[in-house]
Amino acid sequence: MDNRAILPEDQKLFSMQELKNKGFSQYKVSKLVEEGKLIKLNKNFYENTEYCGEESDFYYTEAYAPKGVICLLSAAVYYNLTKYIPDAVDVAIPRKAKVSTIPDWPQMNVHHYTDARYELGVMIVKEGKNEFQIYDIEKTVVDIVFYREKIGIEETKEILVTYLQRKDRNLNRLLKYAELMKCDKTMRRYLEVLV
Secondary structure, eight states, rough: OOOOOOOOTOOEEHHHHHHHHTTTTTHHHHHHHHHHHHOSSSEEEETTTTOOOOOOOEEEEEEESOOOOOOOHHEEEEEEEEOOOOOSSEEEEETOOOOOOSSSSOOOEEEOOOHHHHHHHHEEEEETEEEEEEHHHHHHHHHHHTTTTHOOOOHHHHHHHHHOOTTTOOOHHHHHHHHHHTTTHHHEEEHHHHO
């Protein structure tokens, strides 16, 4: 192993495989944990304590909920559709997927989606060497309308009104997603009242 291998400061989390690919042996990783440069999150992921960059709770999704996609209110906050700040990160996973451990921080609300709902509208956001999956803005709005009883009617209305005011909105995509997710009648009722 190259003793000069150093942790990049611009990456928040590393999988064990990534560390091996960068030239870190299991012994060296254990030393870095002892020195406080890495924190072991679980058997596969480590947090870089010397990270210098934008912080985001979304970066932890892959470590705790593999295949997790940021959804619902967390995605709405990301797109500036609401002033409401959720107390946990909303993460969608496939219905049959399992989450081994949920961290104390950041808190996560895990939502099990059917395959069709889970796969529609997924995007990957890259921020430097960090990345996370999130639903696009139209899928986020459709999910919020679909789960309006859980989300709250006022929050749902705020999110829809804010979305409709955006210049980059795509009503055709919104209605197509609503149809695919079997909530097009509800969506059209909302749009008739708000537009």
